[in-house]
Amino acid sequence: MLRADGLTKRFGDKEAVCDVSLTLKAGELFGFLGPNGAGKTTTIRMLAGLLTPTRGEVRIGNHDLERAPREAKKLLGYLPDKPLVYEKLTGREYIRFMMELYDMPSDVLDEAESYLHAFALDSAADDLISGYSHGMKQKIALIGQLTHRPRVLLLDEPTVGLDPKGARTLRETLRALCEQGVAVLISTHLLPVAEMMCDRIGIMVSGRMIASGTVVELQSRYHTDASLEDLFLQLTDATEGEPAG
Amino acid sequence: MTVCSDWQKVRHLARYQRLMARRGIQSRALWWLARGVTVAAFGALAAFCVLVMATLPPGEGGRSNLLMLIFLGGGAFLLYLELMVLFNRLCVIPFDELLVSPLSGRAVLMERMYEQVRALPLYALLVIPVVITYGVTENAPLVFYPIALLAVFLTTTAIYASAALLLLLLLTFLKRRMSRETLALISSIVAALVFVIPRILDASTAGHGFQINLQGAVWSMLPMIWGARMIAAVAHAAPLQAVLYGLLLCAETVIIAGFALIWANRHLHDRIGRLYDGQHRARQKRVRSSQRARRSVWRVLPLSPATRAVLYKDWVRLRRTPSELIGLLFSALYLWFIVLRPGAGGFSGAWQLVIMICVVTLPTVRLGLSGLGLESAQVTLLMQAPASPGDVLIAKWLYAFLTAFGWSELSLLIYVLIIHPPVSAVVLTAICLLPLVAASSSITLPFAVYYAAFVATARQGRQRNIYTKPGISLQWLAQLPLYVLQAGILLYGVAPDWPGQMPALASLLTGSATMHVVLAIVASVAVAAVVCLIGWGMALKAWRRRLFLMRESGALD
Incomplete structure (x- = not known):
């Protein structure tokens, strides 16, 4: 339903997002995780057509967001x-x-x-x-x-400011939408919620997608049975600790 | 906390304010241009006053009277300006960070006032050349000049302090925040009362039309004139009188400023808090409107769904923001007091009608500007929706055009009811208003697109006067040729109905009255069509460019 290939965004000398690719199938709930300043919002804004990628392309349904923006946007919902x-x-x-x-x-x-x-x-x-x-x-x-x-829903930290009942209603609504075939991408810092709700997880650090898959796949890839929160901290600490370049 | 420690904090805060202001300027060239235009306008006014002063005959009190009139007019303007800017700094721009910090109310008021000292040189620019000319023409001694400068300084500070006090008094009675437009109305009434009240109290001092004899006793009560009286006394070798007026000015400034600072120290936080509360309560107002029936009218319009949605949304916003229409009331007041008074300012007949049209339609330009400017960060909704740039621009243009056209026709109706002009002239004007307003709205559009500040959050949006950035003043220059052309066409069309007022252009062309009317309509529509095409083309190009830049940079402003 949504496909992004090699998305890159540069602001002057700074590369905010580097070569991010992701696919959302119909009815899938994708959790988009990452520390502050990782490039999540920039990526979502590129997916929503609010930012032009320096490189890469986005397809919503069968429509290219750059070449057929009106058709693509009809299928798209975005909550900043x-x-x-x-x-x-x-x-x-x-x-x-x-x-x-x-x-x-x-x-x-x-x-x-x-x-x-x-x-x-x-x-x-x-x-x-x-x-x-x-x-x-x-x-x-x-x-x-x-x-x-919308057939594709992009939500950037939608639980911020919601009361517990509202947050639960949101989770239930998103699940119901997925059952109707809507593809949902949700960016959040609430890792237990992401672990509970999402079909697949993508972790972004310093503008790069460092890991993507189901929680079980990620655990087996990194040979651990730690919770998503521990896994996330392990991966982000390791990546942020790497020397630049 | 002492006044000295407050003053130290004020200077410290002011340094940061200046730093932020410098970083807030997007185009330094435009900033200088806008400042240059203002200074040039005041300079031209000062030059005119100097010219009049130099040509007045000596010994009849005319020069002293003119000096006082300039002090009075300039003072009223300065009072208006300071009320506006201080209100903006105290009640419009949020300053929670100052209110929650351990700063006294006195320090907060001093900080807000300190930043607006920059407006004061404008008054000096207007008054000082006149004062020097007065000294030269009256053969005043050399000591006159430093004392005259001192008098100008004392008058300026007295007015500045008075503005602060008036605003604090207003805060005492206000229950909730007031818009800038409402304050503009109140401030202009205060400034007008400076002229009107003494005239009512002492009718004998009133001359014909706008002539006022300012030598009467009632006018002596106005502190704005004390400076001029002090200067006149020095020029005419009356030192005791000069000292008396100087002392009066000093005492007034000290008493008012002292009272304002003491009041602010005790009550400012409390009053500002009450304004916030009042605003919050006002927002709770429920809107139980049966919108469905009304919306069906909008559905009939042959427009794209996106255009219809944006147009309807803007119309609802206008209905719920009456303050936006208050700006238009200024032209209505002008219409009433100046144009509709028989023989006022020497205008009558066709000229009066044309001036009325220009006065009424020109301020409606702001509707076109605010239509886009007030989108603020919500412009993102339009960017992410399946709406083409044309859809959005048509909605914005229709909003400005329909509102301005309705307002103009209403003003014409008032004019007709009071003046009873010839029927054919009224019909022609009513028809010609359509292309005039259409063209005026379309030429505003590219400026609205180019200068609108789509800021990141709604909170930031409220902090800024988002559709009157300095560069926007340039659009008045673009409007000028359109209005001159359309006014000429209208004059040509209505001239046969007022034979005595026939303009030179109309007298060159012979033909029946019907021919005049037909030609005027055709010409008006043709001019409007060309202007609309130019305005539309530029606006579309500017909007696409704006969208492109927003998508490239990710910034809304």
Whole structure:
């Protein structure tokens, strides 16, 4: 559903992302891990079409993101780490705005109402978003992305600011989406959550994808039965300790 | 904490503020250009005043009166400017880091005021050349010049302190944050009252039109004039009077500044906190609107879904941000007080109509600018959506055009109800407004795209006046030829209805009134079409370039 080949991004002399390749199959939940400044957000922004790669290409479905951006973007949902919402709209108006922006039929509204209920936002849906807390903004931004029924969903640290119930609802929603065939990429620092939820894990350090696979595959590759957290720390410490160049 | 330790902290903070301000300047050339335009405008005004002062006959009190009028006008302007900038620094730009640090309210106020001292030289630039000319024409002794400079300095500091006090008084009564536009309205009313109240209190001092005799006793109560009185007293060898006015100015500054600092020390944190609370409560307001019925109207428009969505979203935002429309009220006030007063400023008939149109439509340019500028970081949503650059630009242009056109037609209606101009002139104007506003909105578009600051977070967005960066002033130069051309066409069209007002261009061409009207409409549409094409082409190119740069750099600004 999503394929990225040899993604590289340079900002001047600095190489933020170097030769990253990844594939997301339909119905797969991919956990994207890495320490701060590893290049996760830059990679996700390239996958979302918000950044042009210096090298490499991205395909969403059968569409090249560079050559057929409109077709590719119709299939794509992206939730940044800081929720981007229009504060002068109410929650419901924002959802309708997103729906119309993606030219969705009106029956999507019922689906959106069920999301509002699931994320406990139905009572605040007619309030101006400017009065929402960070977590509520995160939820409404996520619902906005879900209403256009994306086939590929990119989530950059979506659990930040969510209350425990909201975080659980998010996990359940993502699982349900995967069962419907949606490919989900989630970037997070909550390793136990990633271990519990994700089908496959990718670990990024200093702009490079140093490991990728299921948790079991990673454990067998590195000859350990440690938890994902221990494995992650082991791998990132070893890589960051390497001399540059 | 003593005033001295507060002052040390203020200077320390100011150093960092200057450093950040330097790093915030994106284009130094544009920054200098904008500063140059401002200084040139004030210089031109000062040159005009000097010219008038030099040509006034001696011995009739005319020069002293003009000197006082310049002190009064300049002082009112400085008061307005300082109210605006201090409000911006105190109530618009968040400064939580100062409020939570162990700084006294006095230090916070001093820090905010210290940064705005840079606005003061503008007043001096306007006043000092006039004062020197006054001294030369009145054959004042040499001692006049240093004392006159001292008087200008004392007046400036007195006005500066008064602005701080007025703002603190306003904070006492405010329940929640006020927008800059609302404060602009209040500040202009305060500045206007400086002229109006003494005139009402002492009607005998009022001359014809804008002439005011400032020698009356009521005007002596205004501290802005004390400096001018001090200067006049020195020039006419009345040392006691000069000392009296000098002492009055010093006392006023010390009392007001002292009171403001004491008040700030006791109440500033509390008042600013109350503004935050009030703002939070205001945000809780629920919007129970039956949008579905209204939205069906928008669905009828033959536009792409993305265009329709963005246009509707902007329209809702405008409805919920009435302060954005307050800027337009200035032109309405101007319309009422200046243009609609019979014979005011020597304008009547066709000229009056054309000036009214220009005055009403020109400020609507800001709608086009804010349409893009207020997208802020949310522009990312438009970038990630399957919307073409054309879809977004059409929405932004339609938003500016429809709002400005509605506003202009409404103003025309008010004009018609008050002035009763010939019907054909009204119809022609109503028709010509369409291409004029369309062209004006489209020529604003490339500037809006080029200068909009799509900053990284909403919080940062609130910190910045995101659609009036210095470079944006350049777009007024682009608007000028369009307005001159369209005004000429309108004058040609309505001239037969006001034979006495027929402009030179219209008198060169003969023909019936109908021919004038038809030709005017055709010409107006043709000019607008050309301007629209140019504006659209440039805007599309600028938008694609902007998107390209954002995708290359990853930065939104």
